[in-house]
Amino acid sequence: MHSPSPAKPAAHVEDRRTSPHDDPASAHDFKRAMRLHGSQVVIVTAGTGEALTGMTCTSLSSLSVSPPAVTLCVATSASIHPVMAQTRRFGISGLAPHHAWLADRFAGRDGSKGAERFTQGAWEALSSGAPVLKDATFALDCVVDSMIPWRTHAIVVGRVLAIAVAGGESLLHRDGAYAGAVPLTPASPPPRGA
Numbered sequence: 682m683h684s685p686s687p688a689k690p691a692a693h694v695e696d697r698r699t700s701p702h703d704d705p706a707s708a709h710d711f712k713r714a715m716r717l718h719g720s721q722v723v724i725v726t727a728g729t730g731e732a733l734t735g736m737t738c739t740s741l742s743s744l745s746v747s748p749p750a751v752t753l754c755v756a757t758s759a760s761i762h763p764v765m766a767q768t769r770r771f772g773i774s775g776l777a778p779h780h781a782w783l784a785d786r787f788a789g790r791d792g793s794k795g796a797e798r799f800t801q802g803a804w805e806a807l808s809s810g811a812p813v814l815k816d817a818t819f820a821l822d823c824v825v826d827s828m829i830p831w832r833t834h835a836i837v838v839g840r841v842l843a844i845a846v847a848g849g850e851s852l853l854h855r856d857g858a859y860a861g862a863v864p865l866t867p868a869s870p871p872p873r874g875a
Contacts, residue, residue: 719855722780724787725753726799726812727771728764733796733812736761737788739854741773749841751821754834760795762835769825771839772811775818776852781859783814784852808843820845 720739728734740754751773755762765771776784783802786793793800804812806822813820823839853860 716856719853719860722776722784722852722854722859724774724776724783724814725755725761725771726774727761727768729768729810731796732764733799734760734764734794735787735798735812737784738773744838749844750826751823751839751841753837753839755828755837756834757830758833765825765837766828768811770809770811771823771825771837772807772809772813773821773823773839774814775820776814777816777818777849778852778859778861780814780817780852784854784859807845813845816847817845818847818849818851 721741723738723741724735725738725741726733726735736755736759738753738755740752742752744750744752753773755765761771780802785791786801787798799812803815805815806812807820808822809824811822813822821839821841822843823841826838826840829836829838851862853862
């Protein structure tokens, strides 16, 4: 006969729930929260020739390992949106800290647009023809699996056709500024009662 296990003390959780009739979360607070969500900075590219275009992106996310797939969000007003919809191909280049100037360029901060942005940096094609940076920390060549409209954006699901991995430190974006990632030793939890 087994004796019952002693009950574990319940964790203290402060109840800050709101009623369903309260006002929705404010855009201001949402922006403040998301600014603290550090993200890898990548450049997304699509098209060829005069239709070549690209953008800086921080919404890249792994979706599946088998088959390899990613998601990212693209504003429907962005020049890359119709190109991706037509060609169904795009490239992703993971940026390192020394690429911060290129991230600014593909965000339009230097006034360049379209194919003009590619006159800086060294570019190559892996499989589909979409350009990727030769010295990217990683590069993914993708085919558009689906583009799901959501208000002002499209959620793009891309199946990965080809991969190049060089490694190195990643360029991050957090709280309105670029940052680098520093490996940390996992911290121990505080002693009980602290």
